[in-house]
Amino acid sequence: MVTNTVEFPYRRSLGPVIGTFVAALARGQILGVRSGERVLCPPLEYDPDTGAATSGEFVAVGPVGTVRSWTWVGEPSDRHPLDRPFAFALIQLDGAGTSLLHAVDAGGEGAMRTGLRVVPRFRAEPKGHTGDLAYFVPEGAETTDAGVVDGAALSPVAGGEPGVVLEPVETMEFWSSLTYREALSAASERYARSLLAGRLLGQRCPTCGKVYVPPRDFCAIDGIPLGEGDDLALPDRGVITNFTIVTPVKYPGQKETEPFVRVSVLLDAPDGQLSESGSALMGLQPVVDVTNEEVRVGMRVEAVWLPEAERNTDELGNRGWGSTSGALTGWRPTGEQDLSVERYIDRVF
Structure with missing residues (x-):
């Protein structure tokens, strides 16, 4: 039996919609995009239900959200976003009409439930990457410096705020890695x-x-x-x-x-x-x-x-x-x- 690892870096262009979303994450904000009567978060260039182009109008959502469904990861691997047990959850942020898939550091499986209110934690040193939004934690479980991750403060943005204008991040680097046993x-x-x-x-x-x-x-x-x-x-x-x-x-x-x-x-x-x-x-x-x-x-x-x-x-x-x-x-x-x-x-x- 031999273990093989295939890995390589690559860079992808983001476009104006995802690029703006990533730029906002670096500022501690989470954006959606308006599509008809609802706000899509994460924002998309086309509405997945109708196929129509979204409006291009960005809306700040959250930062608080509600867990709509979840699954527990009891034994994280080195490919997971956290090195301790956590949940993957669909989180509907306040002001959004769709859910965002992300990690929730709940402290234990018993603390997770559908309907749980959660708040985001951001990286201390943003890199213009989706990973700038590190994970979510249960609302009220944070310490007195809630909204701070390793010294980086969250932006207190109210959901539904219109007219957000940011310079989009043009490209994002990824590391692709696959390990398999032969x-x-x-x-x-x-x-x-x-x-x-x-x-x-x-x-x-x-x-x-x-x-x-x-x-x-x-x-x-x-x-x-x-x-x-x-x-x-x-x-x-x-x-x-x-x-x-x-x-x-x-x-x-x-x-x-x-x-x-x-x-x-x-x-x-x-x-x-x-x-x-x-x-x-x-x-x-x-x-x-x-x-x-x-x-x-x-x-x-x-x-x-x-x-x-x-x-x-x-x-x-x-x-x-x-x-x-x-x-x-x-x-x-x-x-x-x-x-x-x-x-x-x-x-x-």
Whole structure:
């Protein structure tokens, strides 16, 4: 079982309606927008009931509201807005005709109920983000500095006040993150065990003779299943068939700061002969003991294994072109004479 996390930042434009709503939150105000006889909060550009464009007239609502429905979160995760048990609730703010979904820090599930009156708490240092409205608390449960969160005072705005004009926030940054657990296939588990033992494991198709590394339990050429009986140990020596020099750009999670090389390595045949067409190819491999400028097609290389006690396969999944992360430090030149560039260049798959 391997745990994977996919995450990235992104920025979205807000438009004049949501942008004004967010700008008001930074001032400790909550706005709705008038649509016919009612006020929508949160404000929308189009009325969800009629599809008609809303008026563009912003109205201050709340700050007090009424819980219309709720659900209790007894064990918050790191993705939740609070690190303690809380409620997600639909809150109809005074002066609004619709409900706002938000968190209520009630102190305990027993304090929550439909009809509960709640007041908002705002961030001490607003960032022009929806998160500037931190959560709600039951009315009357706050301390003498009610309406203050970490020193940031609430604006005492009465519901229904018309004519609110603010400069809209144009964009808002988000962080998207997804963590999931992936069960390794039988072939991937065998490959992981081989790496921990200091061996490369592949799989040969009995029909076309193509060798895959890591083993994948099927042949992509013939479309037939492969099993453990088709596994074979592979040499940890080969030839570079292609390479790329990567110049790092700044992005979240990037650990490299200087240009680095990733190479494709065509392994020697299992019988110890030099690489041939049926041999396995491993892509995106790191190199060691050689400068970027010295890497070239045809260079003979060998694997440099981590000490056995330091090897792990925690990052190994079912996809990839032969990941050796956690088992190898990289591939280093053997010092042997280069092989023919014309014979091996552009062998990437």
